[in-house]
Amino acid sequence: MAQVEATTERVVAADPETVFDTLADYSGTRAKLLPEHFSEYEVREGGDGEGTLVHWKLQATSKRVRDCLLEVTEPSDGELVEKDRNSSMVTTWRVTPAGEGKSRVVVTTVWNGAGGIGGFFEKTFAPKGLGRIYDAVLAKLAAEVEK
Numbered sequence: 294m295a296q297v298e299a300t301t302e303r304v305v306a307a308d309p310e311t312v313f314d315t316l317a318d319y320s321g322t323r324a325k326l327l328p329e330h331f332s333e334y335e336v337r338e339g340g341d342g343e344g345t346l347v348h349w350k351l352q353a354t355s356k357r358v359r360d361c362l363l364e365v366t367e368p369s370d371g372e373l374v375e376k377d378r379n380s381s382m383v384t385t386w387r388v389t390p391a392g393e394g395k396s397r398v399v400v401t402t403v404w405n406g407a408g409g410i411g412g413f414f415e416k417t418f419a420p421k422g423l424g425r426i427y428d429a430v431l432a433k434l435a436a437e438v439e440k
Contacts, residue, residue: 297406299420302399303431304391307438312396313371313388315438317342322437328429343367347375353422381405398434400427 305312315322320340327334332350339345345365352358361382363375373386382404391397402423406415 295406295408295412295416296403297416297419298401298403299423299427300399300401301424301427301431302397303428303435304395304397305431305435305438306395307435308394309371309388309390309396311438312398312434313373315434316386316388316398317345317365317367317373319345319347319365323347326430326433326437328426328433330426330429337362339365342373351426353419353426377404398431400431402427 315326317323318341320336324334327349330352332352333348335348337346337348343366346362347365348360348362350358350360359377359382360379362378363384364378366374366376368374371388375384375386377383382402384400384402387397387399387401389397389399406412406419
């Protein structure tokens with residue numbers, strides 16, 4: 294099994310604290326940032342950053358749906374980590390300053406891919422598809438914090 298990684302980033306016109314707080318607000322804003330690929334969104338514990346347990350289904354393709362139950366941690370300033378209890382998938386959100394009143398948001402998802410020919414296709418195509426999904430999340434994030 295090879296590790297598969299998808300990374301997307303965007304600079305948004307808002308300070309890092311505002312951007313981070315918006316991403317960490319699982320009981321409020323976060324649901325509004327999710328495109329149609331996400332369904333059955335539910336906060337099961339917490340709701341604000343560290344200690345949150347959140348559920349959703351992620352439909353990456355017409356045939357591929359992941360049932361995700363994510364534990365949220367904040368290992369360092371400006372960093373949110375979502376570890377899926379149902380798989381090896383880990384998504385890390387990093388928010389850093391990017392000049393006056395701007396922030397760089399980088400989202401990276403890694404997981405253990407399948408073996409064989411299926412794994413080859415997963416490693417080849419999944420990062421692009423997931424990148425498009427998270428690009429949509431970042432676009433909604435920018436629209437939310439740049440109001």
